[in-house]
Amino acid sequence: MSIIPAILLSLTIMVPAYAENVFWRYAVDRYERSVLMDKLEVPSGLNPYEFLAGELGYDAWITRDEKSVVILSEQASSGEVPILCLHKIGDDDNYALTPQRFRELLQYINANGWYMVTDSQYLKKDFSRVPTGLKPIVMGSDDASYGTLIYQTVGDSLTGRVRRFFGKPIMERDSMAAILERYAKKEDNRINFTFYVSFDAVPFRQLDGYKNPGFPYRNIPVVAEKIRYLDNNFILGIHALSHIYAYEMGIHEFAEDVLAAWNVLDEYAGAEALTVQTLAFPFGIENLSAELESLISSLSRNGRRLVGGFDLDNAPAAPPGSLKKPFEVSRINVDNSRWQETLNTLNSINAVSARREIIWETASKRLPNERLLLGAAPSDGVWVLVKDD
Ligand SMILES: [Zn+2]
Structure with a gap:
């Protein structure tokens, strides 16, 4: 008797006859019935998510648990991500955008398949909240200038008392935050737009009758009210305390200035x-x-560190999978002088198109409850992963 059948026999024993993990694609058939189809057996010993990502041709991927599903999303390594930097709302050619144009920009974004992600989601290469087929875009404004967050006042708009309704300040409808509240989509009750605050002037410029304390403008009650509102409803970022160019200030002084602003x-x-x-x-x-990158990336407050930093060089940013320098990320300056150019860029850019799969893990083959799938967009792949533990 030859030795070969013995080897085959031992192989047969080692490899189970069934796959431990099986994916089924969730779909709706032509009679509008929910069905599980496209059975995909995960070879024994492989991570099921890694296997599925490979089958779908994802460049790289992450998973994120959300309620009772797992979201598998691609970290694209080709294409570009526009990161838009605004300054103030107004009529100046440079570093200002009219309120009408800012409304148009947000409407354009909503109507043309863009999805606003946060700057840190981009840096963490996490587009898991972006429905398949939509294009991630990052937006923010620098300086906390006039027009970014303005409350109505009695009398002078900078020094006058803020108008309130049952204690709540009333926002100027043409201020950036008010326009965002009206036109930008929310994600978990928050608008993905970052206000990078510097302290070389009164942040947002209003005093609500309070005496101007001078640099670095600490302890102004109405500023505290605005910062808390932005921290709860938008994203805050650091734009240094003194607002001086890093290499002009000296990199050690600059790093201290960044930490002071954070403070x-x-x-x-x-x-x-x-x-x-x-x-x-x-x-x-x-x-x-x-050296500067090392100084900035090692700053910490209460155990927290910064995940990245942004340039202002009018170039689109790399796709997250090819991001090499998280502390030197390109941004595009948006203002009245570059308005048409900005629209042309958004129209012609080779944007990253997000891809993700919504996966429900279960111990036996069954249809997911409709409620589990509420977070899925029609374009997302939906799968049931039958796990045999
Ligand atoms: Zn600035």
Whole structure:
């Protein structure tokens, strides 16, 4: 007797006759019935998500648990991500955009398949909240200038008392935050738009009758009210305390200035600004040195660190899967002088198109409850993963 059948026999024993993990694609058939189809057996010993990502041709991927489903999303390594930087609302050619154009920009984004992600979602390569087929875009504004968040006042708009309705300040309808509230979509009750605050002037410029304390403009009650509102409803970012170009200030002084700004933001937010994770360099940053990157990335407050920093070089940013320098990320300056150019860029850019799969893990083959699938967009792949533990 030859030795070969013995080897075959031992192989047969080692490899189970059934797959441990099986994917079924959830779909609706032509009679509008929910069905499970396209059975995909995961070879023994393989991570099921890694296997599915490979089958679907994902460049790289992450998973995120959300309620009772797992979201598998691609970290694209080709295409581009536009990161738009605004400054103030107004008629100036440079560093201002009219309220009408800002409304148009948000309507354009909604109507043309864009999805606003946060700057830190981009840096963490996490597009798991973006429905398949939509194009991630990042937006924010620098400086906390006039027009970004303005309350109505009695008398002078900078020094006058804020108008209130049952204690709540009334926002100027043409201010950036008010326009965003009206036209931008929310994600978990928050608008993915970052306000990078500097302290070289009164943040947002209004005093509500309070005496101007001078640089670095700490302890102004109406500023605290605005910072907390933004921390709860938008995203806050650091734009340094003194707003001086890093290489002009000196990199050690600049790093201290960034930490000082973080400190004042935390103080205004009431102990800790929850959303602060990023920095926008004042006037951008030319050729970020390894030493400056190391200084900025090792700053910490209460155990927190920054996940990245932003330049202002009018170039689109790399796709997350090819992001090499998280502290020197390109942004596009949007203002009245570049308005048409911005629209042309958005129209012609080779944007990343998000891809994700919504996966429900279960111990036996069955249809997912409709309620589990509410978070899925029609374009998302939906799968049932039958796990045999
Ligand atoms: Zn600035």
